[in-house]
Amino acid sequence: MDKRIYLIDITYGLVGNSPEIRMFGVDEDGRKVVVLDRGFRPYFYVIPEEGFEEQVAKAAGRMQGVVKAEVVDRRMFGKPIKAVKVTVTIPEKVRELRDRVKSIQHVKDVLEADIRFYIRYMIDNDIRPGWLMFSNLRPTDVKMGRVSNVYITEEPPRSLSIGAMPKLSYMALDIEVYNPRGTPDPRRDPVIIIALANHMGDVKLLTLDRYRSERDMFNEFNAIVDEWDPDVVFGYNSNKFDMPYLVNRANAINAKLQLSRYGTPPEQSVYGHWSIIGRAHIDLYNFVEDMTDVKRKSLDYVAEYFGIMKRSERVNIPGHRVYQYWDDEGKRDLLIKYARDDVVSTLELGRRLLPYAMQLASVSGLPLDQVGPASVGARVEWMIMHEAYKMGELAPNRVERPYETYRGAIVLEPKPGVHRNIAVIDFSSMYPNIMLKYNISPDTLITNGAEGDYYTAPEVGFKFRKSPRGLYTVLLQELIEARREAKSEMSKYPEGSPEWVLLNERQRALKVMANAMYGYCGWLGARWYIREVAESVTAWGRHLLKTAINMAKERGLSVIYGDTDSLFVTYDKDKVDELVGKINEMGFEVKIDKVYSKLIFTESKKRYIGLTVDGDIDIVGFEAVRGDWSELARNVQERVAELVLKSSVDEAVKYVRSVIDDLRNYRFTLDDVIIWKTLDKDVDEYKALQPHVIAAKRLIEKGYMVGKGDTVGFVIVKDGGDKLTQKAYPYIFVDDVKRIDIDYYIEKQVVPAALRILEVFGINEATLLGKTGRSILDYFS
DNA sequence: TAACCTAATAGTCAA
């Protein structure tokens, strides 16, 4: 029987002394199915000393639990190598046998013993999460949890790269917890609301007051999940909060938590992920984390960013007040509405982000529920592992390496001042294209003398074989080809249709992964890390940009600025077009990215503001686009930029003065003055106690769990003490703007942000503060 | 002792 199935979750179980791969998915009609494959066994590789291959294979083959040990031909960093492939009975035996095999005489190394069994199955059969084509399915009576459509396959499926959006059922989950002492403790504090929403528009709000016991509420929760039977479960920060809390709370009160298709609780899995067997649990926070444009990552801000729900339209309850709203029966409905807003936002966010998550899973090869929590390095590495398998290249083991660094890109000194009519010329995907063109890869680097024809990297002199193509190069070529395919397929569908959206997310995921290849090759933790590889990429990049600069100058174009892969030049259309044409002839794609009618540089690199010929305002690098400045300062700077570009410097000065006046008269909200900063480590590890660290300590004092990775929102108050740090308080502890230190916000936020742009025009602090003339102090300085 | 200087620390953005 032939069948197409969209893979949702993959795991394995044991049948006697044999492993059984279990693939949960939906068929083309949206029916939930499981396919079992009993024809695959785990294995790893042993690298013997030269000449001892057969001897080692025989010794390994005699070991209990080993099914087969055979000598095979593989490659290691491009060089042919003889390895012993040791196949074992069940995945649980791999670790033990790996250690025993290591002690066999004449064994140099053991490789690929750290690859999870179901991932191994996917790599070896070139399976990616997505549509799978099964050509030899047999129905069986075996029940797999609550799924009744169970099949056994006689052969592994074939992965289809493109296909329609599957008919998935999904739900979102959000819990509220009683927390009178700050951060709740699952051993003590009950879950008071479980909010659920599904793709059919059903919303269920389970509130503790409507049940005889918390256990009854959990049972109702189990029953709803069973009835809805979602393929995908969305949460927001659910890997760090909801899932562990539910699991720990269920244990504490001895309640059942039956969320998986086996009827079991969520289990902690790789990358800090909580897995729900048979479904894909997706924590949307993981995807929002990667979006650099989204500065505030809490659900209310994110929902607003995506146009799902305005913050002004939702009930806003500070986390530490949740218990008060619960205790006060007059306010309890507000809390319930709050939970509803959160779960509905989460569901909609999930609907929007799911296509990208599916494509990122497909491209990286990681299961749908793991790809989010996996690091960029892990995503790229598994993608490479798939390619390496196809090329017969063995995966090196992970090793700790001492810190080392290498030279990066060129950044030109900008010409400060106002420029008119400037074109920005950009290299498209510069680093991937450099890697492709010069065949830069760990397996093409020449390490011992010349081997045929090669490319030599400028400045650093490292050499790369021209042929055969390397691991990275082949992969990059495939990514580019797949992207071309996705784009051409896309054009067959109306913009915004489900197929179009899915293909658009596919081409986006392919681009993201191609661009991540360079970062991966310079990552110390990479299996295939070779410093010379990363160093050569940037060396060629510098060379390329320098060449482009010279070519521009030769044509009489004035170069205003440049950074890594971009060049800002006077827009003389004919000359620029000719330049672009000439660089393209060199085999690198460049294009005019945008044209500014007015562009302003200060003396700083990586910072500029510009007015495009289309009338858009760009602000790059400045405080206005930074998440660690108050909204007040960011808004002022943004408006100053706009006025300077579209109106006049005088107007901008007037505007800044009016803002200062508003401040002095307390015409602002608390939200305007919150400063947000991320804690990159736990509070005790800091050497310098900066304001946000003190604010974090104040939160901890009140019982909050604040630590590494959390973002602290604080304000500067005037009644705290002499030192700035003393005056930094978490904004949730301040409810009156009269407590705010106005002078700090004027002198350290608004004025510097405004001056950053206005000082180009000779404006100084005194002008902004309305101090005309010279003060007595000026004579002394 | 206040004023001043500099290095170190820390976070965020550009590419």
Place this chain on the structure above:
DNA sequence: TGTTGACTATTAGGTTAG
């Protein structure tokens, strides 16, 4: 647990002027 380059605020810890 993707890279280097760059800017900026603030603290920490001194030295200096008076």
